[in-house]
Amino acid sequence: MRTRFFRWLAPGLNIKRWLFLFSTGVGLLILGVALMLNYQWLAYFEDVFLQLIFETTGSYNYTVVATIGFIAIILGILFMIMGTRRVIRTIIRAVIPADSEKVSDYIFQNIRLGQGPKIVVIGGGTGLSTLLRGLKRRTANLTAIVTVADDGGSSGRLREDFKMIAPGDLRNCLVALADKEGLMEKLFRYRFGGEGDLAGHSFGNLFLTALTQVLDADIDKALEASSKILKVRGRVIPASTENIRLMAEMEDGTIVAGESHIPHAGKPIKRVFTEPALPKPEGAALQAIDEADAIILGPGSLYTSIMPNLLIDKIAEHIQASKAAKLYICNVMTQPGETDGYTAADHVRALQAQGGASLIDTILVNDTYPEGDSVEAYRETGSEPVLVNADELAALGVRTIRASLMDDSGRPVHDSERLGKVVMDIVYALQTDIEPHILEYYLKRNDH
Structure with a gap:
């Protein structure tokens, strides 16, 4: 049981702990408001606070109860703000690429x-x-x-061998629409040299061809998957x-x-x-x-x-x-x-x-x-x-x-x-x- 509890607190996206902090803040806020407004359903807690105050000061002082409520409200608001900021920041870091500039610039x-x-x-x-x-x-x-009418070069060879539509122009458009043309885009454009069977083939063409075969010859699914890998802005449709x-x-x-x-x-x-x-x-x-x-x-x-x-x-x-x-x-x-x-x-x-x-x-x-x-x-x-x-x-x-x-x-x-x-x-x-x-x-x- 203890292991499960500590696993719940184990590092991950760090969302659970901040949600817990936010929830604690909500609880403190409710408690503080209730104490200040003298809600009847908190009579038991008020009696406890007043008894403690009486034993400490020798008199029943409701001002102290209200002060405690005010402090609870302030702490609750601070916890809620801190928890909300941390949750949002964690989610943004998980979604936005690590090489992006300012988060606000990326979002806007x-x-x-x-x-x-x-x-x-x-x-x-x-x-x-x-x-x-x-x-x-x-x-x-x-x-x-x-x-998809291209029949020359790498596209033509793959089209003939696998009885599929030409992948070359589709691949070029995927690379062109990539959010940032980095290493993956260079890889997609890479063309094999030499004199072997791969000579003249583009890696991007081979990738699209392989992905299409894996996905039961569904070029639409292959393009969708490739778009996610390259973080494409927009769509490429044959x-x-x-x-x-x-x-x-x-x-x-x-x-x-x-x-x-x-x-x-x-x-x-x-x-x-x-x-x-x-x-x-x-x-x-x-x-x-x-x-x-x-x-x-x-x-x-x-x-x-x-x-x-x-x-x-x-x-x-x-x-x-x-x-x-x-x-x-x-x-x-x-x-x-x-x-x-x-x-x-x-x-x-x-x-x-x-x-x-x-x-x-x-x-x-x-x-x-x-x-x-x-x-x-x-x-x-x-x-x-x-x-x-x-x-x-x-x-x-x-x-x-x-x-x-x-x-x-x-x-x-x-x-x-x-x-x-x-x-x-x-x-x-x-x-x-x-x-x-x-x-x-x-x-x-x-x-x-």
């Missing part, structure tokens, strides 16, 4: 992020990860709907859990099979489609679109990262039906083998042809013309800056917003921090019907 940051707009981002590849890194610092209500093969019909009528082969065909793309046609969508993806305050497509490869999501049954229809702000983030440079010679208007035409005229209402384009050695390196691969004609875009029913989206190094790619700031400003502006030219002035003035 989570409250602020939790009140952010519901944003759904649709796409795949590195462009989607770049955007998510910028947005996660501004809202926790993020949902990434990710293409557009579909079917094994999809992306196909492309080229302008000359030839058919190219496989997402990884399409950019290397060396021919203009006429359209893309999937086998099987109209794959079944994830219900959570459709629900997220319906509940969104803003829906964002891109940035990323137009035909192999963004379009595959629109080929999933009902996704394009739900986007069109949504009353949310619908934004397309155009690439800074054209992509060889996919968008050679494309202007921003060509991007919009391709999206509207696939998903309908009301698929997007706003396009975000970079307004800083990229220059320097890094741009020349891109040009050597056949990539050129995407040209923007606002009048042509307006004729397509799309408003244009220009902003500086590259980092200070001048590399012709989106900077995650700048992109996140600009996108959030646009989302808030569209919700309040601010005119695009006023928003552009604001963005330039604040030097995004």
